[in-house]
Amino acid sequence: MTILLVDEGNTRIKYAELDTNSGFIKLLDSHLLSKANLNTQNYLAIYASSVKSGAELQKMLATQFSCPIYIIETPDSKYGLTIAYADKTRLGVDRWLAMLGAFCNTVDLAGKATGEVAQNTKYCAQLVADFGTAVTIDAIEQDGTHIGGWIIPGLNTAKSGLLGKTASIKIKTDVCHKAEFGDMTESCVNNGIYVSILSTIFYACKLLLKKAETIDIYLTGGDCELFYAELVTQLNEQNINIYQVDDLVFKGLAQYAELNAQ
Numbered sequence: 211m212t213i214l215l216v217d218e219g220n221t222r223i224k225y226a227e228l229d230t231n232s233g234f235i236k237l238l239d240s241h242l243l244s245k246a247n248l249n250t251q252n253y254l255a256i257y258a259s260s261v262k263s264g265a266e267l268q269k270m271l272a273t274q275f276s277c278p279i280y281i282i283e284t285p286d287s288k289y290g291l292t293i294a295y296a297d298k299t300r301l302g303v304d305r306w307l308a309m310l311g312a313f314c315n316t317v318d319l320a321g322k323a324t325g326e327v328a329q330n331t332k333y334c335a336q337l338v339a340d341f342g343t344a345v346t347i348d349a350i351e352q353d354g355t356h357i358g359g360w361i362i363p364g365l366n367t368a369k370s371g372l373l374g375k376t377a378s379i380k381i382k383t384d385v386c387h388k389a390e391f392g393d394m395t396e397s398c399v400n401n402g403i404y405v406s407i408l409s410t411i412f413y414a415c416k417l418l419l420k421k422a423e424t425i426d427i428y429l430t431g432g433d434c435e436l437f438y439a440e441l442v443t444q445l446n447e448q449n450i451n452i453y454q455v456d457d458l459v460f461k462g463l464a465q466y467a468e469l470n471a472q
């Protein structure tokens with residue numbers, strides 16, 4: 211059977227299909243996607259999340275599909291994760307799902323289902339960084355306690371904010387992001403913003419390494435591949451493992467669907 215996964219972010223909406231037998235998540239190409247070819251599928255259920263409005267997304271999906279629709283919202287404490295916020299409902303559901311995706315990757319399934327963390331499983335503290343419209347960084351201790359996180363502007367958001375508030379920063383050509391000093395306006399802006407985000411990750415590692423000996427860093431979101439190689443080079447330490455998982459929010463949704471069905 212197939213479950214449809216829907217992730218509505220700040221700039222775009224993404225769809226994927228979860229094969230309930232194999233657990234395989236197939237990303238659907240949004241360029242080729244039409245309501246018509248989504249409709250031809252007989253989905254078992256839809257698991258969806260929105261950083262905008264869950265209610266609006268529910269309404270939109272309900273006009274197209276007759277299967278059960280589950281709109282996921284940030285829960286208090288579930289599947290072994292405990293959120294740092296006093297008001298959990300304010301934590302973006304994409305952050306919670308990305309953390310769930312990362313956390314469940316390393317924790318025993320039996321433990322997850324009951325919400326208890328399985329004993330004697332090999333896992334460590336985690337940093338989850340989502341490079342989207344905003345960049346979010348969340349730190350989780352070994353036992354699933356969310357310590358907290360940061361929200362900063364993403365690459366494009368920082369750039370448009372900077373260009374919008376200044377008179378004479380003129381961008382004429384497109385240059386790539388490098389962790390080097392810039393030698394013209396374009397590279398000063400692009401590299402500066404890039405390095406500012408990189409530095410935030412370094413600082414997060416530094417803080418988390420005060421609490422844990424070993425950390426796993428999960429990178430996700432539209433811009434994550436721009437950061438992966440540089441982070442692997444710069445954080446080449448025995449006690450830091452870095453993983454690029456392009457669809458961590460979908461992994462979280464898939465985990466949720468699997469656990470919800472148990």
Ligand SMILES: Nc1ncnc2c1ncn2[C@@H]1O[C@H](COP(=O)(O)OP(=O)(O)OP(=O)(O)O)[C@@H](O)[C@H]1O
Nearest residue numbers: 219220221222261341342343344364366431432433
């Ligand atoms: N097809 C695409 N459409 C839009 N942005 C893309 C695409 N492919 C890569 N990107 C990059 O992804 C970034 C946006 O990331 P993402 O798609 O994860 O954001 P989002 O959908 O707004 O979700 P979030 O709410 O997490 O920001 C942009 O800065 C852009 O550079």
Ligand SMILES: CC(C)(CO)[C@@H](O)C(=O)NCCC(=O)O
Nearest residue numbers: 261300301302304305344346361
């Ligand atoms: C931070 C974003 C925009 C990242 O997509 C999203 O998770 C969100 O809108 N969060 C709400 C604020 C918060 O998480 O504290």
Ligand SMILES: [K+]
Nearest residue numbers: 219304342431
């Ligand atoms: K996202």
